[in-house]
Amino acid sequence: MIRKSFAEHIKELEKEVTVMGEMVVAAINRSIEALKARNVAEGKQIINDDALINKKRWDIEEKCxxxxxxxxxxxxDLREIVAVLCVVTELERMGDYAEGIGKIVVMLGTEPLVKPLVDIPQMADIGVNMLKRSIDAFLRRDAEAAKAICAEDDEVDLLHEQVYRELLSYMIEDPKTITRATYLIWAAHNLERIAxxxxxxxxxTIFLVTGTMTEVNVSRY
Amino acid sequence: MELVPKIETVGLNLYYGDFLALKGINMKIPGQNITAIVGPSGCGKSTLLRCFNRMNDLIEHTKVEGKIVIDGLNILEPDTDLISLRKKVGMVFQRPNVFDLSIYNNLKFGLRIHRMLDGKDEIIQSIRGGLEQVGLWQELKDKLGNNARTLMLEQQQRLCIARVLILKPDIILLDEPCSALDPIATLRIEELLQALKQEYTLVIVTHNMQQAARASDYTGFMYLGELVEFGQTNQVFTNPKQELTENYISGHFG
Incomplete structure (x- = not known):
């Protein structure tokens, strides 16, 4: 390696991406915990903390x-920097989804949930797990692992549809639940978007390794 | 945070006869950094560089006005000791100017001129230190008796840098140090400069904009004898303050 200092810049950039990924993972986990615990104060805190994720994104963008x-x-080298720019944009948006769930926590307040939270936390678990591994694959330039992770998105989509159908039936049965059920549909939708x-x-990652941009998951509709 | 400048020029004018080559240059060069001076041919960048160790004194009919303050002292004062100034402010040129002597004697030359060391062991230690700093010791330790002109150009340029370093300068001026080198050798010299900036203040004149962008911390852009813009390299190359700078670095003229 000749350009040692450039390699160091790239390493530093990768470290920043890792940190930002961890920030987003923490925001998603916190938002689901706050939803489960009906913790309005934590919901507000998550909304505030999103500014830190946004700032991290601008910092990384400036470095790029x-x-x-x-x-x-x-x-x-160029593909890597372009890829980092795209990845931080995705991460920043995921942070916004976590913030969105924080807002739902605040809006729901302490009203009872229309149904116990089972599928929604599971969607979050799968999504967070996919996210962590996707960043790892990105940093390791592992296109095969990246492809495999894409396949797991179907699982989250199925859970999303399940939550949607279930909440719809609650709403049909009892229109008083409409507001609260809609909030939960919204939370599930955010998690679907994250995945x-x-x-x-x-x-x-596939672009970084192969130089070709391919859409791995094609919409079924 | 305002950095204490290592070199500061105040209203610096330089005339070659009647021609005003540098026009009121005010510039603060921070220590332990790499500062690049860029600009089209004839803009005065090499002239400015040569002011910092008063090399222009060697050219007839030059007149200098203003101040050049290095470590708090105005080096344009008539009582400045030029020998010690040029030891403190070393210079590396466009083409490696090794002497037609052995590698060993090339390095010993400056030590002798400046009467720095006497003992043979001391000289060897010093030469070894210099060659290690430029990454040549392993390659050349058994060939110190060979003529320096037999080395590859990149090695010759490294040797020239070592020859400056063993005089323990504070500041190293480099005038197009890579223009005789191929791109790979150029990158390697740039890496060397990055390592050296921990200890030295480096000022590099280059017509290669990419080199200035890659290898420097601060950039000054000169045009027709004036310093148009001076700032952090990142800022100058992403968001220059002057339209003239923007046009030049984006290749719209020059």
Whole structure:
């Protein structure tokens, strides 16, 4: 390796992506815990803390821009920086989804839930697990692992549909539950989006390794 | 945070005869950093660099006005000791200017001129230190008697840097140090400069914009004898303050 200092810049960038990933994982986990515990104060805190994730994204973006402007990256070096720019955008949006669940926690207040939380925490577990491994695959440049993670998105989609159908039946049965059930549908939708954005990170990993952009999960509709 | 400048020029004018080559340059160069000076040919960047160790004194009919303050002292004062100034402010040139002597004698040359060391062991230690700093010791330790001109260009340029380093300078001026080298050798020299900035203040003149962007912490852009812009390299190359700088670094003229 000739350009040691450039390699160090890239390493630093990767470390930042790892940190940002951990921040988003923590935000999602906290949002689900707050939903389960009906912890309004924590919901508000999650909303506030999203600003830190946003700031991290801008910081990383600035570093990428500086590297492009000053280091003239080409080939896989350039792909890596472009991929990092895309990955942090996905992570930032996932942070917004966690923040969205925080808002739902605040809006639900202490009213009783229309149903026990089973599928929603499970969606979060699967999503968080996919997210952690997708960042790991990205940093290891493991296109095969990235492809495998994309396949798991179906599981989250199925749970999402299940939650939707179930809550719909609650609403039909008792229109008084409509507001609260809608909030939960919204939370489930946020988690579905998180898993979907994980697949975008995986697509970037494949792009980084192969140089070709492919859409791994094609919508079934 | 305002950095204490290692080199500061105040209203620096330089005339070659009647021609005003540097026009009121005000510049603060921070210590232990790499500062690049860029600009089109003839803009005065090499002239400015040569002011920092008063190399322009060697050119007839030059006149200098203003101040150049290095570590708090105005080096344009007439009582400045030029020998010790040039020891403190070393210089590396465009083409490696090794002497037609052995590697050993090339390095010993400066030590002798400056009467720095006497004992043979001390000299050897010093030469070894210099060659280690530029990453040549392993390659050359058994060939110190060979003529320096037999080395590859990149090695010659490294040797020139070592020759400066063993005089224990504070500041190293580099005038297009990579223009005679291929791109790979260029990157390796840049890596060396990165390592050296921990201990030294480096000022590099280059017409290679990419090199300035890659290898420096601060960049000054000169045009027609004026310093148009000076700032952190990241800022100059991502968001220059002057339109002239923007046009030049993006290749719209020059």
């Amino acid at each position: 821009i500086n590297l492009i402007a000053t280091q003239q990256p080409v080939a896989s 979907d954005r994980v697949t975008n990170i995986c697509e970037r």
